[in-house]
Amino acid sequence: MKPRSKIPEHRKRQAPVQGAKLFQDALIVFNKPMNVLCQFSDSEGKRTLADFIEAPGYYPAGRLDYDSEGLMLLTNQGWLQARIAEPRFKLPKTYLVQVEGDITDAALLRLAEGVDLKDGPTQPAQAQRIETPVLWTREPPVRFRKAIPTNWISLRITEGRNRQVRRMTAAVGFPTLRLVRWQIGDLKLDGLGLGEWRKQAVPEQLAPVSMPPHPAGRRRRHGS
Secondary structure (H helix, E strand, O other): OOOOOOOOHHHOOEOOOEOOOEEEEEEEEEEEOOOOOOOOOOOOOOOOHHHOOOOOOOEEOOEOOOOOEEEEEEEOEHHHHHHHHOHHHOOOEEEEEEEEOOOOHHHHHHHHHOOEEOOEEOOOOEEEEEOOOOOOOOOOOOOOOOOOOEEEEEEEEOOOOOOHHHHHHHHOOOOEEEEEEEEEOOEEOOOOOOOOEEEEEEOHHHOOOOOOOOEOOOOOOOEO
């Protein structure tokens, strides 16, 4: 029998399993580093999910931009993939955003009420200034301009347009320097280091009324 190849150390960084509710282990919660593609292969040699996760049958539920960090969900249930990824379900997503400049109350109000983008106005959101969060070190580091301050905000949206958060902050005059997705629905990054992942059960918020389990597959992806 051909010996099984060893998994690289950085792909062994699996945190303990959490949850014992519905569909045990139907979800993977992953803390995606910057400059990692939300797919398992790439013809150009970029880092992908396969560099961190070995879990056959699991597929991304939604997406997170290559240059963004933080929470990604994967699942082996097709119905759950749709429940998380499709915009019609309006699952809220919370981002921690470092912006260039000392963001004003007026700009926060515009983010909350809706911003006019090229593809139409955004839906109402929750936006507030926050203290600098305790996060992992980003590689590569953020490029700062010494003469210009930065602020952190928390932005909670229910849409998933292409690069939406970056476009929203730019539209109100405060470009995004760093973008970390911290929460999707009730699921948070709590307890996961950069590049770590865990399997867990489906939370009550995402549980279906009926039970339509079938394997997850490739679907249209949405994200920020």
